[in-house]
Amino acid sequence: MSKILIIGGGLSGLVAAYELAKKGQAIEIFEKDNQLGGLAGSFSFNGTMIEKFYHHFFKTDSNVLNLLRELGLDEKISWLDSSLAIYYRGKAYSFRTPLDLLKFKPLKLWDKMRLGFSLLYLQRTNNWQALAAIPAEQWLKKHCGLRAYEIVWQPLLEGKFHQASGEISMAWFWARIHTRGKSRDKGKSGEKLGYLKGSLQILIDALKTECEKNGVKFHFNAELVKIISRDKKIILSNGEVHGYDRLICAIPSNEFYQSLADNPDISPDYLNKLKRIKYLGVICAIFSSPQSLGDYYWYNINDPASPFLAFIQHTNLVDKTGYDNENIYYLGSYLPTDDSLFAKSETEIETTFFSYLKRIFPAFTESAITAKRVFKQKNAQHVVDCAYLEKIPEYRIPGTDIYLLNFSQIFPEDRGINFAIREAKKLSARILCN
Numbered sequence: 001m002s003k004i005l006i007i008g009g010g011l012s013g014l015v016a017a018y019e020l021a022k023k024g025q026a027i028e029i030f031e032k033d034n035q036l037g038g039l040a041g042s043f044s045f046n047g048t049m050i051e052k053f054y055h056h057f058f059k060t061d062s063n064v065l066n067l068l069r070e071l072g073l074d075e076k077i078s079w080l081d082s083s084l085a086i087y088y089r090g091k092a093y094s095f096r097t098p099l100d101l102l103k104f105k106p107l108k109l110w111d112k113m114r115l116g117f118s119l120l121y122l123q124r125t126n127n128w129q130a131l132a133a134i135p136a137e138q139w140l141k142k143h144c145g146l147r148a149y150e151i152v153w154q155p156l157l158e159g160k161f162h163q164a165s166g167e168i169s170m171a172w173f174w175a176r177i178h179t180r181g182k183s184r185d186k187g188k189s190g191e192k193l194g195y196l197k198g199s200l201q202i203l204i205d206a207l208k209t210e211c212e213k214n215g216v217k218f219h220f221n222a223e224l225v226k227i228i229s230r231d232k233k234i235i236l237s238n239g240e241v242h243g244y245d246r247l248i249c250a251i252p253s254n255e256f257y258q259s260l261a262d263n264p265d266i267s268p269d270y271l272n273k274l275k276r277i278k279y280l281g282v283i284c285a286i287f288s289s290p291q292s293l294g295d296y297y298w299y300n301i302n303d304p305a306s307p308f309l310a311f312i313q314h315t316n317l318v319d320k321t322g323y324d325n326e327n328i329y330y331l332g333s334y335l336p337t338d339d340s341l342f343a344k345s346e347t348e349i350e351t352t353f354f355s356y357l358k359r360i361f362p363a364f365t366e367s368a369i370t371a372k373r374v375f376k377q378k379n380a381q382h383v384v385d386c387a388y389l390e391k392i393p394e395y396r397i398p399g400t401d402i403y404l405l406n407f408s409q410i411f412p413e414d415r416g417i418n419f420a421i422r423e424a425k426k427l428s429a430r431i432l433c434n
């Protein structure tokens, strides 16, 4: 039996391990952290497990739903009424239904109509390929109009991608609208989002248990630093060397590149693709408080002066009885990892975030906070620019037994657990056929 090493214990690596071990393959996972889950990891907050970064599921996440069913976890998912608002110039506007758009005061009727028809078009068309090379900024300005672009889309694109915002592919934008449109219940104006009772940790735990039953060995605090492809060996940061027959790296493309740099046996074309993929980091502050600040689950903060892009009142989606009747909030910001905020301490980040939050909700009282944490993570979002289709690295490095599996291979859809599962299953099936 051949030995397969998997680097990375996020959902991609875990699902690949689960699929391959189920079919009798000998698997070892190496995770640099001391826990599994990666971006979908959870932690104990006031004694209750919750995601470090806000997560929910869509009705269209069929790969998630099938996996939950297979693991006997389908009863754990609740479908909950979602609500979305845009915060613009001191006011939160509901932004969920066509009627909300009609009531959206910052835009004139003609702008609203153009915006509405553009969204409808994006929901209906399947031809994303025609949009791949067009910058979202250009398409949105042309079809929604300048004012709608400046008020609704520009703050979101700039808030997410910063200097790269002008290069973002319209196909990526299309996928966000298209998927979301398909996730709505037909004939009903609202949208339901899925949340796992007990957090994503229950999915991670169930996958780990199934993997262990099938003989998967886990190594924690085990960071890959180098791949010696000629000898089929990996070197970890602690100096350990492990041999493999096949190697799956379920880690970000830039970290994969680092482990292969200067390797003369790897195709320069492949290395070049890896090198061209750029990432942004994420900062997420989470806090609990008896205070209820807003009426919505999700707020897009359409103000370039805001240090965070999304304000999420988690307990406006999930019942707060599961959290000792406290409200749970996330403040999320994507940014380049060389941004000065990324280097700041937890306390400095909280000070920056909370002082702006007070502007949105003057009643917000910091002294009412009962617990808080800040999480930072590099490589949280890849820059999906207009040349992205040419950059996507193949699963297998040509001429080797080394495979890459991560969300930079997913396009035009955005990252997401559903696609992580889909791609991990696809790669596992391919490996089992070889």
Ligand SMILES: Cc1cc2nc3c(=O)[nH]c(=O)nc-3n(C[C@H](O)[C@H](O)[C@H](O)COP(=O)(O)OP(=O)(O)OC[C@H]3O[C@@H](n4cnc5c(N)ncnc54)[C@H](O)[C@@H]3O)c2cc1C
Residues within 6 Å of the ligand: 007, 008, 009, 010, 011, 012, 013, 030, 031, 032, 033, 036, 037, 038, 039, 040, 053, 054, 055, 056, 057, 222, 223, 224, 225, 250, 251, 252, 255, 282, 284, 332, 380, 381, 405, 406, 407, 415, 416, 417, 418, 420
């Ligand atoms: C703020 C935020 C909100 C999100 N919200 C949602 C949502 O609502 N719904 C949804 O479906 N998706 C959401 N996502 C996306 C989702 O979390 C990801 O798509 C998914 O978790 C990616 O899993 P992955 O295994 O591919 O990558 P990762 O989670 O990045 O896993 C990679 C793993 O590899 C490990 N690793 C890295 N380098 C090395 C190395 N050299 N050696 C050993 N180990 C290494 C890391 O520690 C990590 O555990 C969100 C993401 C973010 C950042």
